[in-house]
Amino acid sequence: ASRQERSNVIPGVAIATALMPPLCTAGFGIAIGNWLFFLGAIYLYFINSVFIAIATYLMARYLKMHRLHQDNAASEKKVKRYLLIIVIITIVPSIFMAYRIVSKSIFETNSRKFVDEQFNFKNTQVVSRSFRYGNENKSIDLLLIGDILNQQTIDLLNKKLPAYRLDRVKLNIRQGLNARQQVDFSQIKASILEDVFSHNPKTDTVKT
Numbered sequence: 001a002s003r004q005e006r007s008n009v010i011p012g013v014a015i016a017t018a019l020m021p022p023l024c025t026a027g028f029g030i031a032i033g034n035w036l037f038f039l040g041a042i043y044l045y046f047i048n049s050v051f052i053a054i055a056t057y058l059m060a061r062y063l064k065m066h067r068l069h070q071d072n073a074a075s076e077k078k079v080k081r082y083l084l085i086i087v088i089i090t091i092v093p094s095i096f097m098a099y100r101i102v103s104k105s106i107f108e109t110n111s112r113k114f115v116d117e118q119f120n121f122k123n124t125q126v127v128s129r130s131f132r133y134g135n136e137n138k139s140i141d142l143l144l145i146g147d148i149l150n151q152q153t154i155d156l157l158n159k160k161l162p163a164y165r166l167d168r169v170k171l172n173i174r175q176g177l178n179a180r181q182q183v184d185f186s187q188i189k190a191s192i193l194e195d196v197f198s199h200n201p202k203t204d205t206v207k208t
Helices: 009-032 035-062 073-118 151-159 185-199
Strands: 124-133 138-146 169-174
Touching: 009 035, 035 073, 073 124, 073 138, 151 169
Parallel strands: 138 169
Antiparallel strands: 124 138
16 A cells, blocks of 8 residues: 555545536436436446556556556456556547537637627627537527628628638528527526626725
8 A cells, every 4th residue: 555544535525526417417307308318328437447557557556556466468468458448438428528618618719709809889789699410510600689790791791701710601690680589588588687797896884
């Protein structure tokens, strides 16, 4: 062991933070019949288990603990091969998933920046925005109220997309009659309140 006293703190933390949540989610997926929930949670549990094992192995090697060797060299080689296959099966999809998560985050950040900087019109306001990220189809969907933007302005906005690293992103703008049919007045109210509070900072109360 790496220390004299024995403790179950580290295994307990690993189970509580890394293993139990995905298992609970997997059970929830089974309960509601959602197999995507179940498979995603089980895969996360599998990833966490493998990486906990890898971390334990690296720590044991760092502490130069006694290494157990099997009597049969062929059997030991076979076990190593299986372990390597498991690690590869675990790491390769996780790298792909991490890449997609990072790419989606960058896309959403650039999209927000584009909308905030380019849609500053005096009599036209964005009341709803959504960003769709897919393998082939990426789009920015906006709902506008106020003066209708002409096609020349919309074309100019589309030409500015590459400057925000949004080269293959489709800009969908709903306005006019199409917008009136889809306006959510709760969103308008929230947007107005946010604008009011942002321009009226809190003032200190005067004690009498």
